[in-house]
Amino acid sequence: GESVGLHLPTLSVQEGDNSIINCAYSNSASDYFIWYKQESGKGPQFIIDIRSNMDKRQGQRVTVLLNKTVKHLSLQIAATQPGDSAVYFCADRTGNQFYFGTGTSLTVIP
């Protein structure tokens, strides 16, 4: 996605529930995608990545799904915990440049 300076969308989930965070990207030539997590007062941290020749990749409690047909990326967090509260960004790579989405603020309710 490309950051357009909009205010962050927000998502609130109950602790223990699954979270799904969505991201749209614009360039069909994007070949690599990353999800980052940014906790308050910290820099973004790599969570999981996926190449364009895949449609799903799983990590520890996280899964990324890629739908190239509609240029959509999602991050699923299983059994969401309070420590998952953060802003989540997607980034897509076109050529040798990464483009970051605006981000989604996830709040986990204990």
Add this chain to the structure above:
Amino acid sequence: DSGVTQTPKHLITATGQRVTLRCSPRSGDLSVYWYQQSLDQGLQFLIQYYNGEERAKGNILERFSAQQFPDLHSELNLSSLELGDSALYFCASSVEPGHYGYTFGSGTRLTVV
């Protein structure tokens, strides 16, 4: 600790002043990127360097400039500061442009008063 070091962590300065933000990339990384993040907004790409040379420019104002030194550390210079320049400034590094993901520093919070 991500391996990318940014100093200072916080900076408060007056309008019209000039400040310099410093970034040391992760060991082995040759590319450095600077981003601006205003409150509740996404990351705005400012500028990219690779091995001392400017590689790409984003939405960087003419009042801002940057450079990457032979030891690969980078500095972002912000001059004639305005209230609207208050933001978090992040540096990120990677082995080379477009390499698998960036490693971000913890940022410099600039407050212009």
